[in-house]
Amino acid sequence: MPDANILNEPGAPGAEAHWTAVVSRDGSAAGHFVYAVKTTGVYCRPGCASRLPRRENVSFHPTCEAAEAAGFRPCLRCRPQDVGPASPRSEAVIRACRMIETAEAPPSLAALAAAAGLSAFHFHRIFKETTGVTPAAYARARRASKIAEGLKGAATVTEAIYDAGYATPSRFYAEAPDRLGMAAQDYRKGGAGQRIRFGTGHSALGPILVAATERGLCAILLGDDPQDLEQDLRRRFPAADLVAGDAAFSEWIAGAVALVETPGRAHDLPLDIGGTAFQQRVWQALRAIPPGNTASYADIARAIGAPGSARAVALACAANPLAVAVPCHRVVRADGGLSGYRWGTERKRALLVLERKT
Numbered sequence: 001m002p003d004a005n006i007l008n009e010p011g012a013p014g015a016e017a018h019w020t021a022v023v024s025r026d027g028s029a030a031g032h033f034v035y036a037v038k039t040t041g042v043y044c045r046p047g048c049a050s051r052l053p054r055r056e057n058v059s060f061h062p063t064c065e066a067a068e069a070a071g072f073r074p075c076l077r078c079r080p081q082d083v084g085p086a087s088p089r090s091e092a093v094i095r096a097c098r099m100i101e102t103a104e105a106p107p108s109l110a111a112l113a114a115a116a117g118l119s120a121f122h123f124h125r126i127f128k129e130t131t132g133v134t135p136a137a138y139a140r141a142r143r144a145s146k147i148a149e150g151l152k153g154a155a156t157v158t159e160a161i162y163d164a165g166y167a168t169p170s171r172f173y174a175e176a177p178d179r180l181g182m183a184a185q186d187y188r189k190g191g192a193g194q195r196i197r198f199g200t201g202h203s204a205l206g207p208i209l210v211a212a213t214e215r216g217l218c219a220i221l222l223g224d225d226p227q228d229l230e231q232d233l234r235r236r237f238p239a240a241d242l243v244a245g246d247a248a249f250s251e252w253i254a255g256a257v258a259l260v261e262t263p264g265r266a267h268d269l270p271l272d273i274g275g276t277a278f279q280q281r282v283w284q285a286l287r288a289i290p291p292g293n294t295a296s297y298a299d300i301a302r303a304i305g306a307p308g309s310a311r312a313v314a315l316a317c318a319a320n321p322l323a324v325a326v327p328c329h330r331v332v333r334a335d336g337g338l339s340g341y342r343w344g345t346e347r348k349r350a351l352l353v354l355e356r357k358t
Helices: 015-023 064-069 088-102 109-116 120-131 135-153 157-163 171-179 184-188 226-236 247-261 277-287 299-305 311-318 345-357
Strands: 035-039 040-043 058-061 195-203 208-212 217-222 241-244
Touching: 015 058, 035 064, 040 064, 058 064, 088 109, 088 120, 088 135, 109 120, 109 135, 120 135, 135 277, 195 217, 195 226, 195 247, 208 226, 208 247, 217 226, 217 247, 277 299, 277 311, 299 311
Parallel strands: 195 241
Antiparallel strands: 035 040, 035 058, 195 208, 208 217
């Protein structure tokens, strides 16, 4: 029998929407749930500035009382049990988010602004400053989340499309590959129909794992142990059919190795880039940084039109599955110092040195 204190077990409908809110530090989700971390015994509200935990260690609970009944204690940093008064600006944005989430079709900017009692220009500005995305982008992301959940339980794809608020199926199918990272039918089956070939090799920076769908490379992972890299791939694509690449696949591995060893050179490797709408905006901005140059997280936040989202930009960089092809190694601290890097700071330093030589 499921535990009533746990809102969504990993893999349950809605769980990934909650995890997305945690990763993006979505403060507007506060009051809807709290998340608890098994390794620390602490529970937090969405938007907590604490270090992001590993997904497998997180559970979601409907209230603080439910989290405490499950044996967790409140975070001393975000104090989830203390519900203080929100600023009028925050309240306006929260109301707008709820309006977007509950509407059958995405509300217009004019309707959202009118509900907030603000001009369209002023409302658009504060919404973007607060959430890091525009109202339209937030609506698209919420609709993508709704379709992702709906596809798993709907009788047909068409039913899920209309339930998610799409006016026509054609509009959804135009967006589906970018929003879901795979065809709608494959996503509806939990990714079970997705066939991903993979293989490992060795580069100047150590072991490398390369994986590809029919659309292109979906992962370029760096590390110290090929087995660890394979486990990482399986965590990223738990329901996919992962198969070892054949002899022809070695050309893809060679192309990725060449990219790692000459990161400043242009490449024509096809990429299958999944991710949320916000992540894709960040990754596109990273690809616009010229080789041999760097940018700060704040620079990227300004480049995508969300100047207050430097922390969310850092999280998007950390979630990047395509080392070098999406050059998150070109992002540094505001003072020019090297910040963290998913595949190790020394590899980051080496990649920047290699770029300046090519």
